[in-house]
Amino acid sequence: MRVSSDELKLPLPSLADYVHFHRKRLGLTREALGHRAFLSARTIQKLERGEQTGLSQPTQQALGRALGLTSPAEFKHLDDLTRVHIPRPWSPEVVRTEVTAAEQAMLDDLMPSPAAYCNWSWDVIAANDAYEKLFPGRVAAGNVMLWLFGPMGRKVMASWADEIPNDVARMRGIMTHFGNPEPGIQVLRALQDDPDFARLWLTRSVGFDRGVEEPQHVHTEAGPVSVSMQLQSFPAGREFLHLCVAAVRPYRGPSLRTDPI
Structure with missing residues (x-):
C-alpha cells in the first residue's frame, strides 16, 4: 500500500526542502543566497517552492558552494535532488523479499x-x-x-x-x-x-x-x-x-x- 503525503510528518528529500533548510541555516535572505550563487532571488524562490528543479552542472556547483556544502556526498545529493522526481530506468524492477x-x-x-x-x-x-x-x-x-x-x-x-x-x-x-x-x-x-x-x-x-x-x-x-x-x-x-x-x-x-x- 502506497504511503500518502498526509501520513508523513517528516519531509521527503527534495531540492526545495534542501535549499530552504540550508539557506535558513546560514541566515541568508533569498537575495543574499542568489548573489552568492549568481542566481536571481526569483530563481531561489522557485527552487524553494518546487517550481524549478533542473539545474546545469555549473549552476549546481555554484548553488552548492553558496549553501555551504563541502563534502562530495553533499554535492552528489544535490545532483540527485535535481532529478529526484524523474523515473529511474535503472531502478530495481523487483524488491526481493525471499531467497531461493x-x-x-x-x-x-x-x-x-x-x-x-x-x-x-x-x-x-x-x-x-x-x-x-x-x-x-x-x-x-x-x-x-x-x-x-x-x-x-x-x-x-x-x-x-x-x-x-x-x-x-x-x-x-x-x-x-x-x-x-x-x-x-x-x-x-x-x-x-x-x-x-x-x-x-x-x-x-x-x-x-x-x-x-x-x-x-x-x-x-x-x-x-x-x-x-x-x-x-x-x-x-x-x-x-x-x-x-x-x-x-x-x-x-x-x-x-x-x-x-
Missing part, C-alpha cells in the same frame, strides 16, 4: 561466518544462524533501520549513539538516489515518530557508502566485537540483492558499558 533454496544454502555454507541477504532498501530477507546470533532479532524486524531504532538494536549496538547518525544520513542519500521509492517512504513513515530518528533526519545530513574504516561495534555474549561487512551485489534482473558477510574482529572502539547481552 540455493541462496539459503549458500548462507548456510558460509557458517561460521555471519552472513545474510539484504535488498537495496536494507531489508534483511534471509540469514544464517551466525548472523542471527550476532544481530539478534534483525531478521524478525525485517529491516536494518527498523531494528537499529528498536529496543534490540539499541541494546546490541555497542556505540549506538555514534552509529545511527551515519546510518540515517545513508538512508537519506540512498532514498534520494533511487528517487524516493515507496519502500524507503514506508521505512520513513515507520520511524518518523521516533524522536532520535526525527532529530537526525531533520539535520539533512547525507552519506552513501560505509567505508572499510568504519566498523560496527556490537555487544555479544562473549564481549564487544568490531564488525566489518563485506558486500557482494547480484544485479541480475536489477534486483540489487546483496550478500552481506560479516568479518568479526576483536573490539577496537571507544570505552563501553560492560553489561552483557
